[in-house]
Ligand SMILES: Nc1nc2c(c(=O)[nH]1)N[C@H]1C(S)=C(S)[C@@H](COP(=O)(O)O)O[C@H]1N2
């Protein structure tokens with residue numbers, strides 16, 4: 060008998076000296092990273108934002124797209140895009156990171172999408188908050204998980220499925236969680252989930268379900284593939300592991316100077332160099348960034364820029380209650396257009412480095428208000444998730460000026 064097992068690969072680790080395979084290259088070509096020079100933009104231009112698509116981009120007609128809310132609710136709902144757009148409208152600037160970011164740097168290497176450390180991007184997502192919609196549907200008191208189903212379909216390790224992720228009900232009810240229909244002020248592009256996706260600020264990418272068609276409330280924990288099998292931190296194949304949830308702190312250096320084509324080693328002239336980059340965490344605000352120029356032997360503090368205008372705007376909400384919440388940041392940003400909530404976005408940092416001739420390995424380390432920071436040596440896990448190992452940027456400072 061012929062089955063989907065015949066086309067599907069088991070999970071596996073690369074052999075000690077095994078290079079990246081053609082299959083991994085195929086995934087890397089479909090799912091591109093952020094070019095690190097794009098760390099210069101506060102908001103990543105849409106085409107430069109990283110991408111991760113497990114199966115195919117589905118063929119959806121925004122004019123006929125429907126979202127169903129069902130399961131353990133008193134009043135199941137069906138809404139089209141027009142109905143969602145009539146609901147309260149919010150814009151949040153959110154840094155998204157794939158849980159597999161850093162995977163290809165692990166030894167042994169889990170064979171999957173071979174990310175280095177650039178599976179990130181920051182966008183302004185506009186949509187309507189999820190929680191009021193769930194409350195309108197009448198969330199059952201016995202609700203445990205909320206399952207989000209995408210329109211994309213495929214097979215993974217022998218299991219045929221729609222892309223689905225369950226989220227604990229307390230997370231689904233956080234006010235920041237959005238049903239987003241715009242990215243950077245324009246309708247979502249096909250690759251980013253058009254016409255509708257979930258945005259769960261602070262969580263790794265897999266939770267932000269694209270091409271959203273259905274929201275189902277369960278009275279038990281969701282045991283679908285992407286929660287029970289795929290996104291777990293395991294030490295071995297038979298370890299049940301723990302779920303991958305929020306983004307671990309990370310800082311990235313925007314590589315200074317200019318690159319060598321193949322090695323990406325940076326070339327720099329001697330003199331004072333402003334080393335800058337971004338830092339973020341899904342657990343708590345970033346409180347410190349340190350920089351190394353010797354591969355992690357010594358560290359110096361970087362200057363962290365304040366988060367810009369941590370304000371919130373709820374269009375269509377009661378103007379008085381919105382007014383009461385107006386902050387200094389919001390009043391300031393009123394001059395430059397609608398306020399945007401930036402609590403979940405990366406922050407810029409900088410460090411003045413007097414570069415003298417020689418070879419250097421640059422990196423940066425973020426620490427957040429929860430005390431979490433980045434390791435120099437990564438505790439390994441079998442899926443290659445949440446690897447926030449400090450980045451290594453090789454730099455040559457030349458003798459000539
Ligand atoms: N329906 C659906 N949603 C999805 C995925 C997918 O394959 N299908 N990939 C997830 C993963 S693993 C990540 S990292 C993010 C990537 O979002 P982006 O491509 O918009 O950057 O989408 C998530 N949402």
Ligand SMILES: [Mo]
Pocket residue numbers: 111156157158159264265
């Ligand atoms: Mo991902």
